[in-house]
Amino acid sequence: MVKENNNTNELIVDALDGVGLIDYERLVKEFGIEPMSEFYPNLPEELQDYFMTRGIMFGHTDIGKVFEAIKEKKPFAIMTGIKTTGKYHVGSLSTCHEVIYFQKQGGFVYFCLADLEAFATNQIPLTKQTEIAIDNIADILALGLDPEKAYIYRQSTEPIVQRVGLLASSTVTMNKLRSTYGEKSHLGYYNSALVQVADILLPQIMGGPMPTVTPIGADQAPHSRLTREIARKPAFADYNFVDPSFTFHIMMQGIDGSDKMAKRNPMSVFTFDEPMKDIKKKINNALTGGRDTAAEQKEKGADPSNCRVYDLLSFMFEESDKALLERNRACKSGEILCGHCKKYLLENIEAYRANHLEKKENLIELAEKIVKDISKPLN
Ligand code: SF4
Known part of the structure; x- marks a missing residue:
């Protein structure tokens, strides 16, 4: 969830613990998110997805360069993933909808099975996640992901994200990590967040500099900002990263009136x-x-x-x-x-x-x- 840091009053992300009630206006103001309502009316009608017209995809950072690539039929990537902790549920469908939308516009998908994150935050042994991953991938294929236009990988067996996550860890201070993710009880939380930064940079490491869009829930805004900051660090200058773009969607709240959809409820x-x-x-x-x-x-x-x-x-x-x-x-x-x-x-x-x-x-x-x-x- 996104919450206030008690010491600084900044918004921090607690993405690793789930989603809570979110002040969307404040998110837009504090994280430089631009309103999608000002962007999508300029798109040709056939590109105006209902997630845009209904305000579900409420914001973006730098999405213009992705649509420029769509228009000019140039390569671009979509980065996404799922934490392999259990069954794919209705709350995960928003991200998948956006991923498939962008894939249909010509993008190549990088799909991460976030098993290191699931180990770090839910302590699920990696080998036990294989069955979960199979079930999740079957759901995603059934929803329409084209595997011929996708690179599907596990964090635990993809050395690039592990290496880049480690390199990224030396470009940020502990204070920065605490102010972004809050105080955590062990380093695994921060390490897995940095591997997720590497996940977002992976398309450009494998495919060279190009626009990359990562559709995320509003709760991930602080993480998106940190990723963009790390991508610009001199240590990564050789990669010539194009600043990663993000789209942000509203989080569906719990059917029962609770503030989030949670597997444990x-x-x-x-x-x-x-x-x-x-x-x-x-x-x-x-x-x-x-x-x-x-x-x-x-x-x-x-x-x-x-x-x-x-x-x-x-x-x-x-x-x-x-x-x-x-x-x-x-x-x-x-x-x-x-x-x-x-x-x-x-x-x-x-x-x-x-x-x-x-x-x-x-x-x-x-x-x-x-x-x-x-x-x-x-x-
Ligand atoms: S379920 Fe009730 S409150 Fe909700 S849209 Fe229908 S009539 Fe309105």
């Missing part, structure tokens, strides 16, 4: 592998902006801006902007009740889930091959 999140009856239970218990009684809601209307059902529709389960806007209007005017929205959302989740699981089943073998090949030094 199962009512806050769901995976597509869960039985539909469990997902139904979660959606039926979701926080909504509805009133105490149906009569009151019909009279006064409800609040979609504080409603997890509306959030889920907006993030991924309502394709039509027009239908979403209409729901927003009907909610505020009291013309619809929350039960109506939950039913509609569940129908959409059920269809999406069935389609996803069918694709995933057919991709497990490929995922196994990919992960076993890159895990060889480990297993």
